[in-house]
Amino acid sequence: MIQETIVSTQNKNGIVHIAPMGIHISADEFIILPFKPSTTLDNLLETNVAVLNYCTDVRVFAGCLTGRRDWPVKDAERIDGKVLSCALAHTEVKVLRIEDDELRPKLYCQAVHTVNHAPFTGFNRAQYAVLEAAILVSRLHMLPIEKLDAELTYLQIGIDKTAGAHEFEAWGWLMTVVDNYKATLNL
Structure with a gap:
């Protein structure tokens, strides 16, 4: 596990x-x-x-x-x-x-x-989406752009439906990294 x-x-x-x-x-x-x-x-x-x-x-x-x-x-x-x-x-x-x-x-x-220290009350879908996007960002140089785009498009659904302020902020940080990476590839 x-x-x-x-x-x-x-x-x-x-x-x-x-x-x-x-x-x-x-x-x-x-x-x-x-x-x-x-x-x-x-x-x-x-x-x-x-x-x-x-x-x-x-x-x-x-x-x-x-x-x-x-x-x-x-x-x-x-x-x-x-x-x-x-x-x-x-x-x-x-x-x-x-x-x-x-x-x-x-x-x-x-x-x-x-x-x-405190009870775990569960993750919402946006938290899960940020975790998955963070893993993708840590592997940008290893992933085909098509796979990256497809995964992020799917994860965006969870952000749109369940994100709070923390999740929106974290998502924004990650998307800036993705956008900057794509810019280096002229995409």
């Missing part, structure tokens, strides 16, 4: 990095697969800990992909790490072992501590 989370890491100097990431869950292990090169990977190799943040504010997902990474954080409880202030829950993890790979190493982690 893959859960879409926001992974927060920090380096030895305490500089926090926040990145959206699909975390693989297998039995009681969390598998983080950051791309090479990446700040998330560097920080994990340096500190061996991370926080998996579960939140419904999709602006964080879209923001991280559009240059908006300055989200409020607070101290983790059991590791030297940071938790997103908007997280409904979080899991603090430590790296147990690493399976190296040329593109995406697998970092097998174990939960050290899990906390629920």
Whole structure:
């Protein structure tokens, strides 16, 4: 199973990095697969800990992909790490072992501590649409334009029907990135 989370890491100097990431869950292990090169990977190799943040504010997902990474954080409880202030829950993890790979190493982690801060009341269709669009934006260079356009056209339906202010804002950030990408291709 893959859960879409926001992974927060920090380096030895305490500089926090926040990145959206699909975390693989297998039995009681969390598998983080950051791309090479990446700040998330560097920080994990340096500190061996991370926080998996579960939140419904999709602006964080879209923001991280559009240059908006300055989200409020607070101290983790059991590791030297940071938790997103908007997280409904979080899991603090430590790296147990690493399976190296040329593109995406697998970092097998174990939960050290899990906390629920607020109830999860579900996603609306617009939140789902922003999450899916964020994944598409993270892969712009890998997707044919026709597929991108078709997916975004479908996702727009959820935005139009169920979005609130946060979802409209996040969607707008992502669509600006898509429009700028298309402009570089002269489309």
